Amino acid sequence: MTDLAFHLLLFLFAAAFIAGFIDSIAGGGGMVTIPAMLIAGIPPLETLGTNKLQSLFGSGSASLAYARHGHVSLKEQLPMALMSALGSVFGALLATIVPADALKGVLPFLLIAIAIYFGLKPNVGDIERHRRISAFLFTLTFVPLIGLYDGVFGPGTGSFFMLGFVSLAGYGILKATAHTKLLNFGSNLGAFVVFVLNGVVLWKVGLVMGVGQFVxxxxxxxxxxxxxxKIIKPLLVIVSIALAIRLLADPAHPLRVWWGI
Incomplete structure (x- = not known):
């Protein structure tokens, strides 16, 4: 496609800044950047590939910020990030041959369930709780599974990682947020490599948006x-519900097609 006009690049930069802010706290930045790129006239496949490039800046920036303040050890969490990236590579490859309608159909209800969990569970806070699964098993099972989902489809990945860290690993919500960003970086990187090899990344757009994401x-x-x-919990609930509504509002959503509405 031809180069975008300056005002469209400025629009995408602003969208990426907002997405980076939201995503660093509660996930869901893709519900801002993907529609913004489609509005700007970028084709769907290039939108997905470019979204992974600019998302790397946001998740990487947030990971560094949390690490600098001692909320995550990048070195210790590297195995988890690698497993997330590996799962995402397989997911992105599967996306070329597996229809995503089943995921699209069930995802809004999973997001609503996550919103209810975090909204109604009174003891979800900054204090760590009892771990229900070993770190080794968590790394080998849950992490690559969510990474695979991010490669196949993507929306809500941060919410799913948050749910796992809080409910299975027993993390407090701030620590869970910090660790989620690193795993998001891994899954973004894995899928990004696949999209680059398929030539569907718009570098200029992705880098401009990447600066917005970083800031x-x-x-x-x-x-x-x-x-x-105090801010992470309510924003996570709001973002999960908003993403569910946006998915259900899509005329191409499988349930709307099935019901004829």
């Missing part, structure tokens, strides 16, 4: 560290 994630992560569960 937005720095602002968002600092805000999350200052406010803790």
């Amino acid at each position: 937005g994630a720095q602002v968002g992560s600092r805000y999350a560290m200052a406010k803790g569960a």
Whole structure:
């Protein structure tokens, strides 16, 4: 496609900043950047590939911010990030041959369930709880599974990682957020490699949006560290519900097609 006009690049930069801010706290930045790129006239496949490029800046920026303040050890969590990336590579490859209608159909209800879990569970806060699964098993099973999902489809990946860290690993919500960003970086990187090999990444657009993502994630992560569960928990609930509504509002959603509405 031809180069985008300056005002469209500025629009995408602003969208990426907002997405980086939201994503660094509660995930769901893709529900801002993907529609923005489609509105700007970028084809769907290039939108997905470019979205992974610019998302790398946001998740990487947030990971560095959380690491600098001691909420995550990048070195210790590297195996998890690698497993997330590996799962995402297989997911992105599967996306070329497996229809995503089944995922699209059930995803809004999974997101609503996550919103209900975090919204109604009173003891979800910054204090760590009992671990229900070993770190080794968590790394070998849950992490690559969510990474695979991110490669196949993507929306809500951060919410699913958050749910796993809080409910299975027993993390407090701020620590879970910090670790989620690193695994998001891994899954973004894995899928990004596949999209690059398929030639569907718009580098200029992705880099411009990447700058917006980086700055937005720095602002968002600092805000999350200052406010803790008081901001992360409600924003996670809001983002999960908003993403579910957006998916259900799509005329091409399988349930709407099935019901003829």
